[in-house]
Amino acid sequence: MFENNPDSPKDTQTQTPQITWVPYTLKSEDELRFEIDKEAKIKLADGTAEYFGTELALNREYTLNNVKGAIFSWKGCKIEVTDNVKAYISNGTPMLSYANIHSIMDQHRMSILSQKNQQGPRVLIAGPTDVGKSTLAKILMGYSARLGYNPAFIDLDPGQGSITLPGALCASLIDRPVDIEEGLSNTVPFVQYYGHTSLDINPTLFKAQIQSLGISVDKRMEQSDNARVSGMIVNTCGWIEGLGYELLRESINLLRINIIVVIDNEKLYSDLSREFSSGGGNNSSSGMKVMKLPKSGGVYLRSALFRKQTRMQRIREYFYGIQGDLCPHITIVDFKDVCIFRTGGGPPAPSTALPIGSTSVIDPLALQEIQPSPEMLHSVLAISYAKNSQSLLRSNVAGFLYVSDINMETKKISFLAPCPGDLPSKFLLMGTLKWLE
Template identity: 25%
Template sequence: MSIPGLGQITPQAAAATTIRTIALQPLWEWRFEVPRRSAGITVRLVTGSAERDGTPLAVNRTYTFVRTKSKLLTWHGCTLEVNGDCDAYVAEYAAPEDSPMVSYLNLHFALKERRDHVRAMSGAAQNRALLGPRVMVCGPKNSGKTSLARTLVAYATRMGAQPLVASVDPGEGLLSLPGTMSAAVFGTVMDVEDPAGGFGVRGTPSTGPSTVPVKLPIVYYFGREKVEDDGPFWRELVSKLAGSARVKMDEVDDVRCTGLVLDTPAVAANQSGIDILVHAAREFAVNVVVVLGSAGMNAELQRRLAHEKTRFGEPITVLLLDKSEGVAERDKAWMRGVGEEAIKEYFFGDPKRTLSPFTHSVTYEELTVLKVPDESEYFEGQQVLIPAEISPEMSNWTLAVMDASVNDPPEIIRQAAILGFIAIADVDEERRRVKFLSPVSGRLGNRPLVWGRWPEPYINLVG
């Protein structure tokens, strides 16, 4: 079998749980999919070198991969030892220029050159305001944009840099649950085994001890899956997150010099989709826009941004890069499963770090819950938070704990950062009591809760 641009593709049928050896030549990729209900696979790098989205594997260490669609790349050739059941194949590239990874690596080196220049110029007091490159990665659905963002971040940290990473895609969270928008400094290696490739809830303080240093994200709650579900509020949160990101960059010189990597929602190359991307680019003052696999999107962004300057007077470079032909399709069912597993890890940990969440039982009167309205509950066209009536319908939903007071007006509460999440286990109408899970033992105090529409309820989280 041959796919244009990839050369020969060697299928590997799903095997029984027996050990098998896979030999990869330079620039080849081993692409694999581990089903959600599978026990997972183990992979050991026997010889050579390999990486997952820019994060290297150690020789002779056994890695466990569960419920993920991913790939392992080798630049110089390697031998892998795989044990477990998964769908996989080897992508063979006949020449280096056939692999999109070469252009991704060249992009990394171009960014590194800009960062080095900023560091060199920042020695003078008058140049302390200089910023490293702010890169926005965008593209249509299933274009591999998040994978490229992870790769750029991983390469930067391997060079000793500390990039600020932000995501304005509420469909899947960055270091948080889906339905959020967040930013964090990445100054250390990412977790290779994380199903989200290092962008998931593993390695955050809420999930306990970690094999890699934890990240401390700034998180805002959108509560919906898609930007289009509440475009005006999404724009408000983008502005708030961009302001918080700039504060982070101002606090640490190395973060300021390294700059930003911004992941964006998958959008179409139409008017509304381009407006979404342009808003994010302007708010974060990005000066490098990378478009994956869409000539139409590239042309529109060139038209809208190529002649603009950032608020710092810099020109904006718009680049079109080929997407990898191996990008995995992720449908609605898969993304819902991703959300459920993120919730489970947030409260109960992962196979290597078991957590025991605290169970709380409180009266109705001890909780203040506001909810993100559905379409039938809009008030004069405004999607403001509305008081929620506590009922059994709330069971199995995950609620955000807001960094605000129950006495604050709804518009202040909705724009506040979040402190964490609780999961509603049971609502007893007769006794007027609510049982919920929390990562910590303390009381909620006067913190309001927000009940969003995404992620959807996880029916089997408890029990």
């Protein structure tokens, strides 16, 4: 066996791998668009630039992994990226249009500063899949936070989970721009566990949880003038036809939206303008604004496989950390020590399985307690703060558990938990979300 001499020059060289930087010079209002498949670094070497509304610090190395993004500069800059980054410079960017939305929000805020009973801008961003809705939301959050506002961000897209895990609807007060490396993981959100990644599995539950989120945000705004004036920014999913459109309408009404931004869909803009804006224009007597924006040329289309991989990655990051530096804990409990519920009495039967002319009589908001079984293996469960089963659908979620093992002989269930210790509640919620670790 050889001794490892820490003072050896050879060891020092092997522990310090060389980084090859590739420079890009951006002119005023240029954008560096990039794809990162594996871990890579970016750095602002000169000038000023921002990443989805968050300013880059000069000469700081940012580590990113499996992302597609863009760095924008208002006045020009020099960006350096590691040589495993696919990147190009574009001067065709919608940032001026995005900044105009922020300006409208700021004007709204300034106009109600002395009016205690008036609400700040309540912006809902709508549009089909892969048009940049999440990007615009991050930019508006970042610009608002940089001015000292604390807007509420509400994520109504259970398919991806920008605040927490997929399958959840979340609201969080934003007091700083989105972290470039960690995203929104440093916020403390109010979470409702929908439990599914598709809206059509239980649309009644989806609407009920939107209402619950809205009530929680309103209560917070009643306690703070800054929060009230700051308003809210709502991100929605990309399903905009049929039931998707009906749920979008419900979201607008339940959250009392006063600014609708439609990205890259003329029909959706026309339909929402006709319904919510008198005369179909940008201004209405009710104060509602319906606006349209083009899609950025830098938006990447995501395949169904990529979306699934992203969902699985989000769940893994919850337990192991973005950099893989967290150590989740295995918790083993007796069946009798937990109460597991699902909403709606289980998956609905297809209409073809019902008698002709009949409809399902299952209450979509009914809670059904279910016993642990092998079918639960690999499920992601939510831990509710509820004190009793009656308040499950209105209570915040404390966190999530992954079912790693179920022993029917010993009547014990093993969970992967983000931290050690007793569970904060015995009440658990189950949906259809699963994860294969």
